[in-house]
Amino acid sequence: MTTTPSADIDQIIAALWTVLPRDGAPLGLHEPEFGANDRAYVLDAIDSTFVSSVGPYVDRFEKGLADYTGAKRAIAVVNGTAALHIALLVAGVEPGDEVLTPSLTFIATANAISYCGARPLFVDSSDINLGLDPEKLAAGLTETAEIKNGQCYNRKTGARIAAIVPMHTFGHPVDMDSLLAVAQRWCLPIVEDAAESLGSFYKGKHTGRFGLVGTLSFNGNKVLTTGGGGAIITDDEKIADRIKHLTTTARQKHAWAFMHDAIGYNYRLPNLNAALGFAQLERLAKAVNEKRALAARYKTAFASIPGVRFVDEPPQTQSNFWLNALLLATDSTQLLTPLLEKTNAAGLGTRPVWTLMHKLPMYATCQRMDVSVAEDLERRLINLPSSPRLGRSYAA
Ligand SMILES: Cc1ncc(COP(=O)(O)O)c(C=O)c1O
Structure with a gap:
């Protein structure tokens, strides 16, 4: 599935800030919590x-x-x-x-x-x-x-x-x-x-x-x-x-x-x-609820932003949204690195997806089927801060 074309970095970052707290504290990708x-x-x-x-x-x-x-x-x-x-x-x-x-x-x-x-x-x-x-x-x-x-x-x-x-x-x-x-x-x-x-x-x-x-x-x-x-x-x-x-x-x-x-x-x-x-x-059930509430906020925030698709839970499933993910449009892949740079510089723990296994030296000679979708996803995917605490104020 393709996304609408032409993402704009500033628009994406502005949408992120409508969801995340702006208290100056760095926001990790996924922080543990202890009570x-x-x-x-x-x-x-x-x-x-x-x-x-x-x-x-x-x-x-x-x-x-x-x-x-x-x-x-x-x-x-x-x-x-x-x-x-x-x-x-x-x-x-x-x-x-x-x-x-x-x-x-x-x-x-x-x-x-x-x-x-x-x-x-x-x-x-x-x-x-x-x-x-x-x-x-x-x-x-x-x-x-x-x-x-x-x-x-x-x-x-x-x-x-x-x-x-x-x-x-x-x-x-x-x-x-x-x-x-x-x-x-x-x-x-x-x-x-x-x-x-x-x-x-x-x-x-x-x-x-x-x-x-x-x-x-x-x-x-x-x-x-x-x-x-x-x-x-x-x-x-x-x-x-x-x-x-x-x-x-x-x-x-x-x-x-x-x-x-x-x-x-x-x-x-x-x-x-x-x-x-x-x-x-x-408190696992509570943490999962908070993470789902955070994901719902991200989904709303990115719904009207051109050139990106928030990765939602598939039909008939209930996801824990361990790491929230955004997919850039196929014509906007050149924005991935600058987006990672800008968000990390702003204290936001964003990450690309893992380097695909067949590209790693120890697995490069392993047989593979057609993996073109994975290769496309690798160019377009960015993970967003996903700690349960970020969804706390949105959770029911
Ligand atoms: C998909 C996947 N498999 C396996 C593991 C391995 O788990 P561990 O780090 O606890 O060894 C992880 C994460 O760490 C993972 O994300």
């Missing part, structure tokens, strides 16, 4: 001496995450990248495999695939929701793939294609119905990278719950933070038990003996961080 309970629970964890990978806050946080997302199980881990690594392993990704994922994503998605000894196979994105485009994926698979003995193979490289990893960009849910149909047609499990979409729902169901497993991140810039942290959510109890085992060095339960039955990982989230997460969970 009384964040301090209280962390202190409580310290006082209890349970500061490492076991403790009551880990259990409470995991239960709270499962309740909030509706997943049967949530397993807390050290960060979202580790969550993706383990999620791919339990989905059966093996060395030599290929994994379908958008080129327009944060580096962690591609890196986690590499940690498994597999290679990303890059797919294009939708310019509506900025996530993996199921239609282009289907077309690319028809051109590239074949099914042999119930498994998907790349006819060009001979490698097995082991999974699809969609990512809900800036909190906007991918078209999951269409993606599930493609996954079924090509016998592929889905591992959802929901790092950015805690609090986002597709047709009423929380993101991360459509595939075999979904992963979350609680990095400092996310809607809920544990400092560093992540989680894997799933409805499959067996898989959840396997994840818990693998993330705790694959140690068998015993009062004192050290018996490990696989190469495991020290990926469990410490109780100290889980204490922070448990407090953050208490």
Whole structure:
């Protein structure tokens, strides 16, 4: 979808200032917020001496995450990248495999695939929701793939294609119905990278719950933070038990003996961080409301500005609007850098989208489908300050 032509930088910045507070304080892209309970629970964890990978806050946080997302199980881990690594392993990704994922994503998605000894196979994105485009994926698979003995193979490289990893960009849910149909047609499990979409729902169901497993991140810039942290959510109890085992060095339960039955990982989230997460969970719904109110204000402010399109939530979804995004018209891409320069100089934390994965040296030789929309989006997209506090005065 194209936008109306000819954006004007001063008009865009003026529109931004109709939404944002002008109190002289720098406005970061996404600032964390802490309250009384964040301090209280962390202190409580310290006082209890349970500061490492076991403790009551880990259990409470995991239960709270499962309740909030509706997943049967949530397993807390050290960060979202580790969550993706383990999620791919339990989905059966093996060395030599290929994994379908958008080129327009944060580096962690591609890196986690590499940690498994597999290679990303890059797919294009939708310019509506900025996530993996199921239609282009289907077309690319028809051109590239074949099914042999119930498994998907790349006819060009001979490698097995082991999974699809969609990512809900800036909190906007991918078209999951269409993606599930493609996954079924090509016998592929889905591992959802929901790092950015805690609090986002597709047709009423929380993101991360459509595939075999979904992963979350609680990095400092996310809607809920544990400092560093992540989680894997799933409805499959067996898989959840396997994840818990693998993330705790694959140690068998015993009062004192050290018996490990696989190469495991020290990926469990410490109780100290889980204490922070448990407090953050208490006001997650409020933070998401504030972020949605901020997005509504941006949407109104940019509705009448020529040459830009505010990226809204896709139909039948509820987005957490993790990072608000603006798309410049195709004839105004030369404005992106000056707009970044001017807004950052004015103390506004704006950012371009990530450099596309297939342009990075370590992924440049990976196979890719037609990624022309992602390349177009990279030239036109700017993220806007998105902290929950900025939407507080607008929230109902
Ligand atoms: C899309 C995506 N995937 C994975 C991650 C990795 O999460 P973490 O930083 O917690 O390792 C992030 C963010 O940080 C992300 O934005």
